[in-house]
Amino acid sequence: MTDPTAYLSHLELGEPDKTFLDSNELIINMGPQHPATHGVLRVILKLDGEKVLGTECVIGYLHRGVEKIAEHRTYTMFNPYVDRMDYVAAVSNGLGYCEAVEKLLNVQAPPRANYIRVILTELNRLASHQLWLGTHALDIGAMTPLFYTFRDREEILKIFEKYCGARLTTHAFRIGGCLYETYDGFERDVKKFLDFVPPKIDEYEELLTTNRIWLERTKNVGKISAADCKALGVTGPVLRASGVKWDIRKAQPYANYSEFDFEIPTGVNGDTYDRYMVRMEEMRQSLRIIRQAVERIPEGPIMAKVPRVMKPPVGEIYHSIEAPKGELGYFIVSDGSTQPYRVRVRPPSFVNLQALDIMVRGALVADVVAVIGTLDIVLGEVDR
Amino acid sequence: MLDYITSYLSMNTTPGQAGNVFWVVVYIMVVFGGVSVAVMAMNWLERKALAHFQIRLGPMRVGPHGLLQPIADAVKLFTKEDIIPSEADKLVFWIAPLIILCASFTVYIVIPFGPTHAITDLNIGILFMLGVSSLSVLGVVMAGWASNSHYPLIGSLRSSAQMISYEIAMGMAVISAILMTSLNKTGTGTLSMIGIVQAQQQQQIWFVFKFFPLGFIALGIFAIAMIAETNRAPFDLPEAESELTAGFHTEYSGLRWSLFMLGEYAAMIAVSSIAVTLWLGGWLRPFPNTLTGETWDLVFSLLPGFSFLALAAFAFIGVVRMPKHPYFRIQTIGLAGFGAVLGLIGLVLFIPPVRDRIQDIFWFVAKVAVFMYLYIWYRATFPRYRFDQLMKVGWKVLLPIAIGVLILTAIMGVIV
Numbered sequence: 001m002t003d004p005t006a007y008l009s010h011l012e013l014g015e016p017d018k019t020f021l022d023s024n025e026l027i028i029n030m031g032p033q034h035p036a037t038h039g040v041l042r043v044i045l046k047l048d049g050e051k052v053l054g055t056e057c058v059i060g061y062l063h064r065g066v067e068k069i070a071e072h073r074t075y076t077m078f079n080p081y082v083d084r085m086d087y088v089a090a091v092s093n094g095l096g097y098c099e100a101v102e103k104l105l106n107v108q109a110p111p112r113a114n115y116i117r118v119i120l121t122e123l124n125r126l127a128s129h130q131l132w133l134g135t136h137a138l139d140i141g142a143m144t145p146l147f148y149t150f151r152d153r154e155e156i157l158k159i160f161e162k163y164c165g166a167r168l169t170t171h172a173f174r175i176g177g178c179l180y181e182t183y184d185g186f187e188r189d190v191k192k193f194l195d196f197v198p199p200k201i202d203e204y205e206e207l208l209t210t211n212r213i214w215l216e217r218t219k220n221v222g223k224i225s226a227a228d229c230k231a232l233g234v235t236g237p238v239l240r241a242s243g244v245k246w247d248i249r250k251a252q253p254y255a256n257y258s259e260f261d262f263e264i265p266t267g268v269n270g271d272t273y274d275r276y277m278v279r280m281e282e283m284r285q286s287l288r289i290i291r292q293a294v295e296r297i298p299e300g301p302i303m304a305k306v307p308r309v310m311k312p313p314v315g316e317i318y319h320s321i322e323a324p325k326g327e328l329g330y331f332i333v334s335d336g337s338t339q340p341y342r343v344r345v346r347p348p349s350f351v352n353l354q355a356l357d358i359m360v361r362g363a364l365v366a367d368v369v370a371v372i373g374t375l376d377i378v379l380g381e382v383d384r
Numbered sequence: 385m386l387d388y389i390t391s392y393l394s395m396n397t398t399p400g401q402a403g404n405v406f407w408v409v410v411y412i413m414v415v416f417g418g419v420s421v422a423v424m425a426m427n428w429l430e431r432k433a434l435a436h437f438q439i440r441l442g443p444m445r446v447g448p449h450g451l452l453q454p455i456a457d458a459v460k461l462f463t464k465e466d467i468i469p470s471e472a473d474k475l476v477f478w479i480a481p482l483i484i485l486c487a488s489f490t491v492y493i494v495i496p497f498g499p500t501h502a503i504t505d506l507n508i509g510i511l512f513m514l515g516v517s518s519l520s521v522l523g524v525v526m527a528g529w530a531s532n533s534h535y536p537l538i539g540s541l542r543s544s545a546q547m548i549s550y551e552i553a554m555g556m557a558v559i560s561a562i563l564m565t566s567l568n569k570t571g572t573g574t575l576s577m578i579g580i581v582q583a584q585q586q587q588q589i590w591f592v593f594k595f596f597p598l599g600f601i602a603l604g605i606f607a608i609a610m611i612a613e614t615n616r617a618p619f620d621l622p623e624a625e626s627e628l629t630a631g632f633h634t635e636y637s638g639l640r641w642s643l644f645m646l647g648e649y650a651a652m653i654a655v656s657s658i659a660v661t662l663w664l665g666g667w668l669r670p671f672p673n674t675l676t677g678e679t680w681d682l683v684f685s686l687l688p689g690f691s692f693l694a695l696a697a698f699a700f701i702g703v704v705r706m707p708k709h710p711y712f713r714i715q716t717i718g719l720a721g722f723g724a725v726l727g728l729i730g731l732v733l734f735i736p737p738v739r740d741r742i743q744d745i746f747w748f749v750a751k752v753a754v755f756m757y758l759y760i761w762y763r764a765t766f767p768r769y770r771f772d773q774l775m776k777v778g779w780k781v782l783l784p785i786a787i788g789v790l791i792l793t794a795i796m797g798v799i800v
Contacts, residue, residue: 050771365538
């Protein structure tokens, strides 16, 4: 790894080009009410004409104190709260939390529960990527993919709704396994979806992948090197698009990901187009995992034996999973009581957002929007 | 007085040239009203077509299939609070939308809907059109500056740079078409809008097919440049929603905002009609050389009526498919009435004297409608260009090609 202070050198604000036409720099506020900042992100842009000289992110408009709330809830009671962080990938958040507490309690979810977890988590990854694609394309000016992706995401949400009654903040898993057995026809629904969605993904690609304007807007935009990614702790598709083959599902397998056969797509240039291609490929790989899981799903219990009143032994645990946006980690300190002493969440969006500045410096205003889109941030998770 | 009015009817020229004030006023009112109605129809069509591109329904609530939506929108905009920001330059803020509106409506003076169906015919018609329509950039700049706000300022700067750059490529393409008008025995070309169409009639070829593919490329360049000129997707940077919220009209609301929209749509129709006039034979009917003879003349003269009957049939299909529920009774009756009106218009268009007079206008409007549809189609398909790429396309791609086409056209003109 490079010297952690090395990346600071190019964070210094560059001097604007001084010419006789030189005008004053323009400071504009992008957000918190802005159509393309994905919620309530506020970016203060320092502009020279259209050129971005520097950015500063102001966050906290959606701060709800999730981590503090955890200290006053039992382990079980806190479970639904994590769904409200990354609300477009609520299932992943729940999985991360449940597994972290299970690790703390030293219990193992039964195999069937793991399969259900993997199917739902991967479906959620697909839903999250579809939402990302739609909004990202909308930011770049292509309106139509948004509606196509939302149409197909709907099918996933229907499966969630049938499974646990909720579409967005699902609260699908419990500590020790799953609360609900799959409904009748769950496997049929999932298989139907697996046949339904690949042509739709091709359809999105048809609209964008070889589109001249899309290529111009995304190639060489928001470039970030692998070294910078590592220095900033950027994970997920952003890191993989820079050429680093790092996926926690493979590197530190959790649930039962080690049983499945799938590829980790990586990019070369680390630009917006590579991130787009990586995510498109990830959608297909998710489908592969779901297909394997739904074919091999075993019978058996779905809940491990967990004490009704959870009092984990004194200690601390860090457990991370590969959420759609990157590494989602939970650091839980237990003091032996029913409530965690401290819960710290390592949200991928928050960490990835730090890369915004070096990605857009020297670029144009339109690129800021494209880069915010490509980082795939969810402000609920950034602010918590 | 009556003689003054009726004397024009025997003249075979536009009212402007005949110097007949009464008919000029009548024509202006008809054109102004027609364009306003067309803008409203376009508004509805864009929302419906765009919705269907995007697997939505679009407006469905106000009137059958949302037919009354433009009227509802207009009422809403008229009754909305008219906000002028306290830091804005009030006079300039007030004038800007009017400039855009005036610029885009003034060009309709010379648009030839038929050999005599124009308000007037200027001998510099096309220059007048390009000149006046580019005045609207002034309104955009004024709006952006007067708002005294950052987003409108950036939007208006983008807009002025864009409109000026694309005007050059546009002008080059126009010149190549004008060169083609001079390919006659006397060797004199014309800038008059009516003259340009008549030149195509004399040469018995639409200029889009002339010196194939030169005319076609020129039309292509013009078609691209005119999208940029009217700030529509994929060149809608001045009002790029995801970047600049609403660009130069961010601070505008209510009636003033609707004037911008009216101006934008009117400008779209205006530049489309330039393209139709220069390359697609204006009011001339298609296949004048191959499908000749009285039978074909009759067939083509009946087409306007049939097209309205087809629209009426469409409306009646909608009536049949309406849900059979008392709640939808008024909507069903309304749609049936709309269909009946369309059908009646269609029948009126079969009456021989009307038929002959309306034919030119029909073909002109039909050709413009194709361009209007393309506008919607582009908007549904393409992402937005970035500012520097937009400039690159304008200066490094379109302009060299346009100059090349111009030179080649000149050479071909000399050879042929």
